[in-house]
Amino acid sequence: MTAQTNNPKEIRVQAIKNGTVIDHLPAGFGLLVIKLLGGMPARKIVTLGTNLKSYARGTKDLIKIEDRELTKNEVDKIALIAPNATINIVRDYRVIKKIKPHLPETIKGAISCPNPRCITNHEAMTTMFHAHTNKKQVAILCHYCEKQFSQEEMVKYI
């Protein structure tokens, strides 16, 4: 779980005692995932590793959040931008649960509507999107203005 350098004794990202490890994120998506989850949790230690070595895809990002276990809803949000991520819940240095994110049907908050003429950009209110996949590409449909956006458009508005 920890990313290491060529020297096996040199640990680049430390193991955590309790919390959540979000692994196998596409390189460069770590900060986006933190934003998607509502930003840095107050008074919690968050470690972000970016462009780490990955056997499967060359490079990857990894996030460790200490003393905070992500909920199922939070995990599913990650599927919007990183459906292949794995989420490990850690207690006392041991992975007690591995969770795969599943694309949620609806997403509330977290993303602003990219349509400047959408009511959600003009009133103090929570945004809501319906997510679906089209030819393996994630797309979201605004509940209010009914416009559809691709993942590429969506990430700019997290």
Next chain:
Amino acid sequence: MTISFEGRDIISIKDLTRDDILTVLRIAKQLKEKPQPTLLKNHVLATLFFEPSTRTRLSFETAMKRLGGTVIGFADANVSSASKGETLYDSIRIIGNYADVIAMRHPLEGAARRAAEATIKPILNGGDGANQHPTQTLLDLFTIHETQHKLKNLHIALVGDLKYGRTVHSLAQSMVHFPCHLHLVAPESLAMPVHIVHDLKKNHISFSLHHTFENILPKLDILYMTRIQKERFSDLLEYEREKNTYVITAAMLTGVKKNLRILHPLPRVNEIHPSVDETPYAYYFEQAENGVFVRQALLALVLGKLS
């Protein structure tokens, strides 16, 4: 099967099933043939037009009054509390306490859906920006049925501004329930948005794309003309380039099918020459009149007075 409409919001044509649409058309026909001048006595409609629209507002107000109800409201956002910075949510929350049903138009997309969250009273969307205008689509379908005696297997041409025109978007989306062949006629810069074309493909609706419409006229049952809308263009040069691209004249109507009817959501500018008005094919004024019957039907349905 009887469908209960009582208390329902009419926000988007996509929320309506085939049976819902057929129910609205059936009730509209009943009310056209047999008016019910006291059906909505003691009921109040609020018409809230945050964006001006004389035709749609008067059509809603006429519909309510012809059913014996009364109307409150405003025709311009400048006279409402919106001009003082009140949120739409608050405005609707309050007006929902005064009225039994609300018809509204708003320049922002999604405004009607948001309004529906603020009140338990039914909201009838009279247009939210470039998004939806479901009562227009219902009156279009009513008129197509009235003139063709069916809604399926017709050749329908949608002509003009297919990019910004919400009426043509909604009408195309309604074809999911009533498969027809759609001829989409538009210049490259005003073509039907990709997501709607995608919807048509996904639902196996047959359609073809054209830049001119002279050649397809003999095939058509319905010619649906639209105005190139100046107010939707951010680039006025683009508007000037496209504004007179499609003009239908009486002389072009030789050799068309006898049952062809020309529709238009109105107002028209140059796209239908006045010479067409006197031909048997012109039906746009009757179409506008049908809007009153369709809106009567919706008012009666959402207030639970007819089913």
